[in-house]
Amino acid sequence: MFVGAVLLVLAFGAGVYVEKRNAPPPPPMQPLTGNALRVMTYNIRIDSSSDGENAWRYRRDAVASMIRFHQADIVGAQEASFAMIADLQVRLADYRWVGVGSNGGDSGAADPIFWRESRLELLASETFWLSPTPAVPSTGWDAAFPRTVVYAHLRERETGLEVHVFNTHFDHRGSEARDHSAGVVAERVNRLPPDAHVVFMGDLNTVPNSAPLVTLTDTTRLRDAHELSLTGHFGPENSFMGFRPSRWTGRRIDHILVQNVVVQQHGILADEIDGRKPSDHYPVMAEILLDVP
Secondary structure: OHHHHHHHHHHHHHHHHHHHHHOOOOOOOOOOOOOOEEEEEEEOOOOOHHHHHHOHHHHHHHHHHHHHHOOOOEEEEEOEOHHHHHHHHHHOOOEEEEOOOOOOOOOOOEOOEEEEOOOEEEEEEEEEEOOOOOOOOOOOOOOOOOOEEEEEEEEEOOOOOEEEEEEEEOOOOOHHHHHHHHHHHHHHHOOOOOOOOEEEEEEOOOOOOOHHHHHHHHHOOOEEHHHHOOOOEEOOOOOEOOOOOOOOOOOOOEEEEEEOOEEEEEEEOOOOEOOEOOOOEOOEEEEEEOOOO
């Protein structure tokens, strides 16, 4: 019996050893550099009194704290009213922003791009609509609401390197609208020079490998930062939880796609403050290098 027990232990040990040897290798660790830009997409949830204790006035400090603590250099926000943007501006004194409401001007929900003023300067910006008439406020196809893309052309103050940033929120109901929206974005991205550094991010209301994301990666040079990260992915795979208890599997509908950059790190940040979530979405962050070797 003793010999049998010893053999069992040895077999178990060998089995564990074989399992480890056959496991896929972890991503190669690369030396990280402090020159990286941290880009974040963050659906901060509309200001709705029906959210009760999750209403914006109870969350605005936490949302700003998330951005500050994780030292985001560029933030693409979604579902932001102009009052919410003003709240964030007060709490993020070093940031500037651009964006237009979905109904035009300061009317409707906005998808603003914030950037750290001490690190980056704005060269140009525009807003276009996800519809057959992108130059004017409009609702496209079977979308429930008008949807915008905010574009910012930014330059690093220290290096002079430039990055083209797009931020959006695809429609939550219209599948046709999401498919066509990807085409509108692809056409706009493809106007840029082939060697341009590009970040496209937002709440796309669609999961990896779905038709809109396939359109974006098949018809442009954009690639999913989640897959490019030199250090793999950190955090849960789901980016939307609806203020429900945290879970470590689910739907990743918030995305960062990049072109001509190195992605050092990628993560979905499930931070809570005193047991409360700052939004019904987790922010997604990628740390990128513009000076591609």
